[in-house]
Amino acid sequence: MKFEAFLFAGVALFFAVMGGIYDWFAKEPAGKAALAIAFLMSSLISAFFFIQSRRRGPRAQDRREVPVAETAGPLDFFAPHSWYPPITAAGAAVIALGMVFGVWLMLIGTGITAGGVAGFVFQYGNRGD
Template sequence: MKHEAYLFGGVAVFFLLTDVAYIWFAREPVGIAALTVSCLMSSVITFFLVMNYKRKGRRPEDRPDGEIQERSGRVDFFPPHSPYPVVTAAGVTLLAVGLIYGAWLSLIGLGLLGGGVSGMVFEFSGRGDA
């Protein structure tokens, strides 16, 4: 993940330099905000990758002598079926439509969205697989 961290760090530096030049020459608030947010988002990804590299070390694909067998084994648990993505999609849809037609519809959509997201988060929490 070290190389990916360098890549996103370079993207963050690019957005930072572009943002500074844009502030100096253009002085237009929407572009400044967009470039600043882009710099911050790529910095967050860089931070995540650096912390993951420090915590887990080098991966087999980062080493020249890495073997395919080193990454074999159980990948993770993938849920077979769940009603919560459909509930979440309905909540987002009602929330968006409610912004146009009325706050009461947005409140219903917000409730559905909260239920769907919390359902996805806690659906397999008692699985006991750690």
């Protein structure tokens, strides 16, 4: 995960440089805030990947001398089918409509989205892993 950490550190550096250039030429606060937030978010992801690479050690993909056969095999369990992605998406759409039409619709959308997210979390909770 060290490569990913350096990749997002490069993205963070890009946003920091662009934020400095933007601050120099434009005296508008919204763009500066957006670039600062983009810098902070990419820095957070970079720090997460760096900490994970230090904690878990190098992966097989991080070493150059590893044969391809060593990285073969199942990666993880992926759900074959689920009703929760469309439920969550519908809840997010109702939240967006609630921003236009009223808080009451936004609260309904929040309930739908919470149900979809809870379904994601607990759908395969009893797999026995």
